[in-house]
Structure formats: structure tokens, C-alpha cells
Amino acid sequence: MSQHQNANKDQFRPEDHAAEHFLLTTVVGSYPKPKWLNRAKELYRDPEHGFDADDYQEAKDDAARLITNEHERAGLDVVVDGEMRRNEMVEYFAHRIDGYEFNGPVKVWGHNYFDKPSVVSEVEYDETWLVDEYEFTASATDRPVKVPITGPYTLANWSFNEAYDDEESLAYDLADLVNEEIAKLVEAGARYIQIDEPALATTPDDHAIVGECLERIVADIPEDVRIGLHVCYGDYSRIYPEILEFPVDEFDLELANGDYDQLEVFKDPEFTKDLAFGVVDVHDAEVESVEDIERNIEKGLEIVPPEQLVVSPDCGVKLLPREVAYGKMKNMVEAARNVEKRLDEGDLEVQSRAAPADD
Template identity: 85%
Template sequence: MSPQETKDQFRPENHENDTFLLTTVVGSYPKPKWLNRAKELYEDDDADFDEANWQEAKDDAARLITDEHERAGLDVVVDGEMRRTEMVEFFAHRIEGYEFNGPVKVWGHNYFDKPSVVSEVEYDESWLVDEYEFTAAATDRPVKVPITGPYTLANWSFNEAYDDEEELAYDLADLVNEEIEKLVDAGARYIQIDEPALATTPDDHAIVGEALERIVDDIPEEVRIGLHVCYGDYSRIYPEILEFPVDEFDLELANGDYDQLDVFKDPEFTKDLALGVCDVHVADVESVDEIEDNIKKGLEVVPPEQLVVSPDCGVKLLPREVAFGKMKNMVQAARNVEADLDAGNIDIERGTPTPADD
């Protein structure tokens, strides 16, 4: 199936426009304040708040944020990663071979509970199937599953067991493949691989490409695979990333005021572009008009059938009301642009880029 065909399966039956710009989120969302208090109670040995209470709190938060995504109008929803901690820590706790020795200072007064790989990594318990099944049961809309990629899981850990990081990344890719197979068996059809480390170490794009080949091995073609890469010097990985076996690239461009947009215009962008149209680093809600202008920037790179609309990155650090406002305005802007495209009111010049395989 083409990337466009995998996208069309998420088009709502009652979609009001002929054009369809799929709207979704990258993953994380602000946690309700009461969930953080519940976690403190759960971790307090003197509090009467046991595992069952903690599980109920996470379930309630997952329902709440899934509903919030529905109310914003998103076509594909996520539970906001209510059950997850930091994006490497969460998975490292579930992979045999990792251990934790306490937080390390990364910048300023910020600390990161950086794990160590102390033995060969092995798949033990499922990581995300329960999360997916719960969210899918809580909504009638398609659910996307974000999962931290093997390169980031390797790069953001201390390696004390493997000869090099590349070997570790490939073993982790095999584990990610095993988890995705279980997610597919559970009904998941939209998987997003998060590789923020690629933006900071772009010379390793070949390792990421090989890891992705291992991940998608034997995954049914109707399963949509996206790759999210946070802000960085995209010119150092483009057009090489077009060889990656994914349907969609999710890119952080609003944060840089689209100064790297031209990078993707030549050679031709042959995959789907999930364009960041809201800046998650700014605690102001962009207007619908402003987001419409951002969406139109994406149409300078790809035609409407290849465009997906999302925020730049996860929105977990924003005030919750700001995050919701951005999502709601983003969806309205997408619907407005669709209507304008249907009416022939948008004329975007894309030129004639060099074919990607030249």
C-alpha cells in the first residue's frame, strides 16, 4: 500500500470535505494535576493509596485526555501518554538488560534518570498493548501508538554490555519489532517511531535506517508507520531519510519559523509529511488564521493527499488549557484549508523538484 492509502483508512465516514488532511498529535499531553498528586500518594509508604488506586487514577486520566482529544476534533487520538514517564525511562524499565543507578545532570538544574545497558537486551513483558487496548476501548476514533525508537533507546543510555551503540540499536530494533507485532495483533494500525536522538547525531542516519528495516520486517502493509524526528539540522539527513521504510515523516518546523522548509522541496518529498503547525515551545494559542498559513507552507512541499497536520512535538510541558486550545484551533484550521482546497481558493506553487531517486 502507498502512504496515502494507509492514511485514507483513518478518514472519518462523515468527513465534511472532499480533501482530507489527517489531524493528530505527536504523543505526550499535560497530565492532570491530580494525577501527579496521586503518584505522590502511591509512592508514599505512609499513605493509604495502593496499586489498585494508582491504576484507577491512570485509567481515569487516560479516559479524560482521550476525550479531550476527541473534543478538539482530532481524527486520530492518543491517550496523552498518561501512563508513561520519560520516553526512555518508561521502556528501559520494561526491557531485560537495563538497570538504573540514579539520575544524572543533563543541563542547568535538570536531571535525567539515564539507564545503563548491563547485559544483552531481551523482550520480557509487553510494553504498550494494555495501553493501546484501553485507549481503543475508550474511543470510537483511530488510536495512534507512539513508541521510542531503538536508536534513541541506545543513544540515551550508558552502554556497558555491547561492543558499540550500533549493535545495541539493532538488538533493540528486534525488540521493537516484537512489540509492534503484538500491537498489530491487538488491532493497532498506526505506529509512530520516535527518534529524537537522530536530530542531534544526524551522521548516524544509516543506523536508524537499518533499525527501521528490522522494525517493519513482516509488519502488514496496511499498518501505517510514522517517524518523528525533533528539531535539528534536517539538511544533514535529507534526502537520505526518504529511503527509510516508513509512510510518514513527522517534523518539527513551526519552532524554527519554517526556515528549513526549503530543505524538503528538492529533491521531491516522496513520503507523507506530518507537518508541525503549532509551536509546542510557546505557551500561547496560535490563531486559526495563523495555523492555516502554517498548513499552507506544507502544501509548498507536498500535495494535500500527502499532508498530515500535527503540533511540532509532544505538548506535555504546556499548560493544559493551552494544549487543548492549540489542538482545537489546529483542527479547525485544517478543516478550513480543506474547504478552501475543495473550492479552488488555494493556489500553491511547488515547482518541479528533482525526482528523489536521481
């Protein structure tokens, strides 16, 4: 475990948190957009309407403020704006990185299309990507704000490469740009950054490339800035325990959707980082009961002790009905607080970590 890790998590503990134990609650990132925001986007794109850029900006601001408030009402310790300003996790960033261009949508499965970008020249950092988004969200809440960023490996893997000799060198250049953006975010006050690398789960043999990308990303980033890595939906046995070498504080993993079939993967060797543990299934439109979520949290405590556990959904919840997403968040927070109380009272036994032997 990195030396700053526990203090790194404790900085997000609310001042009025009554329990001795603290299971940090947060979300992965995306959240269902209000239906009127999608309508506003249609109006903005329709030249027949007088709905201009300022009108659309106001709609996005209102949505971001609304969802941030919804996260507060659910009781989350760390909030995001639900990615109200983002369309798709690669496309959004590709529009902001010099060297990318778009040539039209590509069919990816069924009747679904993805506006897959092409890298046509060396990628370069120009204007900031997320600083305005972060500053707006931070001004709309008194709670800590997490900033999700699509990672360089996924930005490279999910794009056409027409400029670099190989995907690896493209990913490394993108990692340097992500490092620049994080430095700007830190300057603006951000203390919790999540790198999203869904492509790692589909190409696990490239974990060494992702590791090198992360080394570049965290270079010269202050130790009090919490860096998480989100990897969803894959065979984790193909990247564990290698990922423990990655220079991050927290791994955010999807396990609820697979009914915790992969739980044993992380028990040997010992999980030495913080674990953001998916306790609600984002592919299930039923709201789990508080009791069921408590049992899921207990499964996380089979892997790490409470001080290393973060409670979150499996993944982004944007595809759920909004009332379902809110119900899951609210029950998740209540379950976490109940588990904290049981830990405080000694009603829940957990495996304690043995002190490391001196070398």
C-alpha cells in the first residue's frame, strides 16, 4: 500500500460522519440524463429553432447542477455531475485533443453506431478538457467532487490510428496529455481523479502498456491527489495480481453483475490497494434492497479491511431509468452506513491485515 493511501482516503470523510469506521460512498461517473436535456440537444442541432449555443449551455449547466444535487440527496460522500456534458467516453475527449478528426459513425453492434475518431497527426494538448466542468460542479456542492477521465489506452484502442507506428506509442503520447490535464485539474482544486480504462478488460495482455501509461499520468502529481483506475467487465484473473503494481490508490471493479463469481481472484495474493467495490448491478433495472447491498458490501470485506473499501455501483448508471439510478444510490449509501455501524459495534467480523514483516 502506498504510504499516503489511508490519509488520501480520509480526506473525503465528512466532518459530521458519526461512525468510527468510514466506507467512502461514490459513483463511477455517468448518470441518466434528464429527458429535457436530450430534447435541448435536438433543438440546438435543429437550424429551424432559435435555440442557440447559450441556451444549450444553460441547459447543460442546469442538468449538471440537478444531478450533482441528486447525488447529494442520495447521501454520497463524493459526487460527480453524472457526465451531463459528455456524449460518449472517447468521442468527448477526441473533440478536445489536437490530432483527432471524425469521419462519420461506425457500426459497432446491432443497430448501434459509434462516432469513432481517427488519429491523423501527432496528438497535442491545447485547451483544458474538464477544468470548467470540474469548477462548475465544485461550485454547485460543498462535497468533494470526483473527476472521471477516459484513459489513454482506451483513447488509443478505440480510435483509428493513421499517424503512429503502433498503438503503444500513441497511448504513451496520450498519457502525457492526460498528465497535463490532471495537473490543471489539481491546480483548480481537484483531489480525486478516476482513470477509466474499459479497453484493458478486452485486451488484458496489454496490462504492461497500461502500467507505463499510468506511470506517465501520475508523474509529478501531488500525493494527496487520489488516483483511481476503473476497469469494467472482464476476466480479472488475466490482469491480477499484475495490476497491483500500477501507481494508483484505488481500483474500481465490476463484480455485482457477475454475481461475485470472481471474488476469489483477489484473495491471493493479498489485495494491497484500496478497492472501490461494485455493490449494485447497473444492468439490472430493479433497485436492490438495503439488506442485499449490505450483504454485497460484506463480500468486499472478504478482500480488504474497511479502511481500504470504497462502496460504489458496478459501473456508470446512465442506461438505467433515472428513478432506478437514484434508488440504487440511496439504498447503497444507507447500506454502507448500516455496515459502518455494525463494524463499530463489533457485530461484523472482518479479516484484519497482519502487519508486514520487516525485510
